[in-house]
Amino acid sequence: MACPxxxxxxxxxxxxxxxxxxxxxxWPLGARQFAPIAGNSTTKCGCLIVADVSTNxxxxxxxxxxxxxxxxxxxxxxxRLGREAIPPLIPTLIDDLQISPSTAGFGLTVMWLVYALSxxxxxxxxxxxxxxxxxxxxxxxxxxxxLVLSVVSTYAGLLIGxxxxxxxxxxxxxxxxxxxxxxxxxxxxxxFGIQSASGSIGAGAAAGVTLAAVSVGVWQLSFLPVIxxxxxxxxxxxxxxxxxxxxxxxxxxxxxxxxxxxxxxxxRSLLLAYVCVSFAWQGFLGFLPTFLRVEKSFSPTLAxxxxxxxxxxxxxxxxxxxxxxxxxxRIFVGVVATAVAIVGLVVLIxxxxxxxxxxxxxxxxxxxxxxxxxxxxxxxxxFPDDSMAGDLGAMKTIWTGIGSFAPTYVGVVATxxxxxxxxxxxxxxxxxxxLILAVxxxxxxx
Numbered sequence: 481m482a483c484p485x486x487x488x489x490x491x492x493x494x495x496x497x498x499x500x501x502x503x504x505x506x507w508p509l510g511a512r513q514f515a516p517i518a519g520n521s522t523t524k525c526g527c528l529i530v531a532d533v534s535t536n537x538x539x540x541x542x543x544x545x546x547x548x549x550x551x552x553x554x555x556x557x558x559x560r561l562g563r564e565a566i567p568p569l570i571p572t573l574i575d576d577l578q579i580s581p582s583t584a585g586f587g588l589t590v591m592w593l594v595y596a597l598s599x600x601x602x603x604x605x606x607x608x609x610x611x612x613x614x615x616x617x618x619x620x621x622x623x624x625x626x627l628v629l630s631v632v633s634t635y636a637g638l639l640i641g642x643x644x645x646x647x648x649x650x651x652x653x654x655x656x657x658x659x660x661x662x663x664x665x666x667x668x669x670x671x672f673g674i675q676s677a678s679g680s681i682g683a684g685a686a687a688g689v690t691l692a693a694v695s696v697g698v699w700q701l702s703f704l705p706v707i708x709x710x711x712x713x714x715x716x717x718x719x720x721x722x723x724x725x726x727x728x729x730x731x732x733x734x735x736x737x738x739x740x741x742x743x744x745x746x747x748r749s750l751l752l753a754y755v756c757v758s759f760a761w762q763g764f765l766g767f768l769p770t771f772l773r774v775e776k777s778f779s780p781t782l783a784x785x786x787x788x789x790x791x792x793x794x795x796x797x798x799x800x801x802x803x804x805x806x807x808x809x810r811i812f813v814g815v816v817a818t819a820v821a822i823v824g825l826v827v828l829i830x831x832x833x834x835x836x837x838x839x840x841x842x843x844x845x846x847x848x849x850x851x852x853x854x855x856x857x858x859x860x861x862x863f864p865d866d867s868m869a870g871d872l873g874a875m876k877t878i879w880t881g882i883g884s885f886a887p888t889y890v891g892v893v894a895t896x897x898x899x900x901x902x903x904x905x906x907x908x909x910x911x912x913x914x915l916i917l918a919v920x921x922x923x924x925x926x
Contacts, residue, residue: 540671545663547720549671552656553678555619555713559649561682561689562626562706566591566642568690572699577635587635589884591642596881598650603873604733606655607866609726611662612717614655616725619714622648626703626710654876658869659721661860669810669857673802676853677795684791687784737874740863747862749920751875753913754855757818758879760906761848763886764825765790768841771899776837786841793842794849805854811921813854818914821847825907829900847910 540549570584606614625644632638660675661668686702693701741747769787772778778786805813821844828840856872863871893902 540664540667540674544720547716548659548663549674551713551716551720552660553675554709555615555652555717556656556675557678557682558706558709558713559622559652559682560679561686561709562622562629562703563591563645563649564683564686565690565702565706568687569694569699569702572694573638576699577633577638579635583635587639587642590639591646592884593881594643594646595650596877596884598647599654599877599880600737600870600873602651602869603654603658603876604737604867604870605651605730606658606869608730608870609728610724611655611659611869612721613725613727614651615659615717615721616714618648618651618655619710619717620648621651623707623710623714624648626706630700630703630707632700654869654873657856657860657872661857661868667806668860669802669806669854670799671802672853672857673797673799676798676802676849680791680794680798680849684788684795687788733870737867737870740867741871741874744862746920747859747875749916750855750859750862751878753814753818753916754859754875754879755882756909756913757821757848757851757855758883759886759889760821760909761886762883763890763906764844764848764903766887767890767894767899767902771903772837772841774894775899776831776834778834778837782834786838789838789842790845790849793845797846797849798853801850802853802857805857809921809924810854810858811917811924814851814858815914815917815921817847817850817854818910818917819847820850822907822910822914823847825903825910829903829907 540546566588570581570588573579574581574584602614602618621644625641625646625648628637628641628644632641656675657668657672660671664671689705690699690702693699741751768790769780769783772783772786773780801813801817824840824843824845824847826840828837828844831837831840859875860868860872889905890899890902893899893905
């Protein structure tokens with residue numbers, strides 16, 4: 481009986497293993513309690529078999545596992561805080577660096593493209609080396625990127641900062657999800673929701689941070705809080721995360737990953753569904769303030785408040801959806817989430833007054849932000865333990881990459897026709913996703 485490094489699915493429902501070589505740490509600390517079996521039997525690798533006493537009511541914040549959750553959530557909060565601070569700074573960047581809007585837009589495209597392309601390498605490297613290695617490198621890369629942005633005075637420097645930020649954020653996301661899965665096992669949906677909510681807190685705070693920095697005339701100050709939080713998270717993970725730093729040559733094994741991801745019909749279907757949801761989310765988020773001002777005659781302030789409400793809703797919805805998915809069915813929660821988002825979009829597009837438009841925004845945000853934690857928790861469970869991060873990273877590269885074209889779609893359709901028609905296209909995208917998930921759910925239930 482072999483002792484895997486992360487025996488997430490290697491143990492039965494009745495037993496888990498504690499490896500004497502892994503600093504005598506019981507597995508998983510936050511999800512289970514252990515009591516030695518009379519007569520303590522051991523495996524050939526020296527693992528002590530212990531009784532598994534379920535304690536699902538135990539807080540995910542407790543003990544060593546809780547510290548890991550706090551660190552990884554704080555890391556994602558800082559990533560979103562820094563990344564979402566950039567769009568509000570674009571007008572200031574255009575004036576300060578003497579660049580055109582299209583040039584500034586190209587810089588954002590570079591950052592998002594690097595972010596998308598880094599998802600798979602981040603996951604694959606964390607599978608082949610260690611989660612701790614890749615997370616440490618990603619956090620250090622982010623610190624460098626935001627340090628560059630905090631002192632930049634040229635467009636070339638801005639691009640360099642964007643590349644480092646995109647690379648660091650891309651390397652961080654999937655390994656952090658994989659580490660949470662290693663630690664929390666079947667409770668991963670709940671903690672995914674918590675981490676997503678922490679990111680929404682950072683995104684929601686970004687506007688205030690940038691406003692404060694611009695008000696004192698130094699927009700670069702926007703990134704100083706980000707650097708501070710990232711440095712603390714880096715130190716915390718070095719102290720708290722199990723495992724060692726592992727350095728070596730790693731083959732990306734694109735062929736093997738592609739075969740695993742696309743060989744399973746359910747994975748292919750879920751990838752298509754996620755592409756549709758990602759496309760709708762990125763287009764909705766990118767042009768929501770403009771849609772409200774142009775189509776619904778919102779004032780700039782009111783449009784900004786409605787936009788900020790999306791992140792407030794996400795803070796609440798993410799953990800609740802993740803926990804609900806763990807308790808009942810992740811696919812079912814995904815079906816409900818996409819259906820709710822469709823209803824919200826219809827209300828938003830057809831609304832004739834401010835109140836109904838705001839209701840539509842809230843409902844759309846509820847549906848779209850309930851989707852990621854439950855579906856990512858489901859997807860990561862489809863793949864083998866030794867490749868789950870790389871496989872999820874490959875899928876996220878695809879849905880993030882395709883979704884990044886959504887703002888372009890909105891711009892083209894709005895220029896030729898109007899924003900209502902562009903947002904109506906997202907209803908179609910979400911309907912496809914909802915149908916796919918409903919078919920999978922019904923086939924699973926039958």
